[in-house]
Amino acid sequence: MAKPYNAVLFDLDDTLIDFERSQEISLRKCYAKYFHHLVSWEAFRTHYGSINRSLWNLAEEGTIRTSTIADLRFQQIADLYRIPFIPEIVQFYEDQLILNSHWIEGAEEVLETLKRRSIPVAFITNGFTHMQRNKQKKLRLSRYSQIMVVSDECGVAKPHPLIFQTALDLLKSSASSTLMVGDSLTSDGQGAKNLNMPFCWFNPRRLPNPHDWEPDLVIHALKDCLSIF
Numbered sequence: 532m533a534k535p536y537n538a539v540l541f542d543l544d545d546t547l548i549d550f551e552r553s554q555e556i557s558l559r560k561c562y563a564k565y566f567h568h569l570v571s572w573e574a575f576r577t578h579y580g581s582i583n584r585s586l587w588n589l590a591e592e593g594t595i596r597t598s599t600i601a602d603l604r605f606q607q608i609a610d611l612y613r614i615p616f617i618p619e620i621v622q623f624y625e626d627q628l629i630l631n632s633h634w635i636e637g638a639e640e641v642l643e644t645l646k647r648r649s650i651p652v653a654f655i656t657n658g659f660t661h662m663q664r665n666k667q668k669k670l671r672l673s674r675y676s677q678i679m680v681v682s683d684e685c686g687v688a689k690p691h692p693l694i695f696q697t698a699l700d701l702l703k704s705s706a707s708s709t710l711m712v713g714d715s716l717t718s719d720g721q722g723a724k725n726l727n728m729p730f731c732w733f734n735p736r737r738l739p740n741p742h743d744w745e746p747d748l749v750i751h752a753l754k755d756c757l758s759i760f
């Protein structure tokens with residue numbers, strides 16, 4: 532299993548950053564401020580989740596740009612509840628996401644260790660530029676790498692090869708000697724596979740793999756990826 536990698540590409544949300552937690556807190560605040568009189572919390576959360584997931588699927592397929600999702604998801608929620616769309620909700624929700632962004636357990640330790648071992652890292656993320664750049668600032672990601680490629684800036688989302696190749700070029704590393712670490716089989720895993728890049732699946736919830744291909748490595752705790760460096 533021991534294979535030397537010259538560099539590491541990390542996904543951000545739900546790999547290094549606990550997006551699920553910040554989303555839960557931010558959605559609850561959004562619900563309490565704008566939607567509590569319309570539906571139950573459970574219903575709102577389900578509606579948001581399915582609308583958001585469908586829009587992200589379209590972005591990953593290349594059908595829509597990621598930059599349109601922030602407005603579209605709340606427009607679709609407003610349509611569903613037959614209320615006018617209020618643009619300030621988008622800003623409020625995004626502000627909360629930044630305020631409530633935290634590391635995944637072990638993430639800082641992994642990045643510190645890789646830095647000590649002089650292994651260059653880069654971040655690639657499907658997200659909105661302003662959001663991801665604000666998270667970069669809040670968590671001071673530049674301590675570990677100046678390289679962060681955001682789908683919004685690239686014009687395409689993972690798994691499109693361009694976003695991976697852009698990061699590899701900036702790292703000056705080849706695909707075969709760079710490890711991709713991410714929680715998503717469809718965006719991180721498929722993207723790495725397209726370029727013949729080794730893929731480490733961060734799967735803390737031990738989800739089944741529905742695909743007909745296997746990741747090169749599966750870890751349940753982030754720090755377990757250190758054993759191969």
Ligand SMILES: [Mg+2]
Nearest residue numbers: 542544545714
């Ligand atoms: Mg992710």
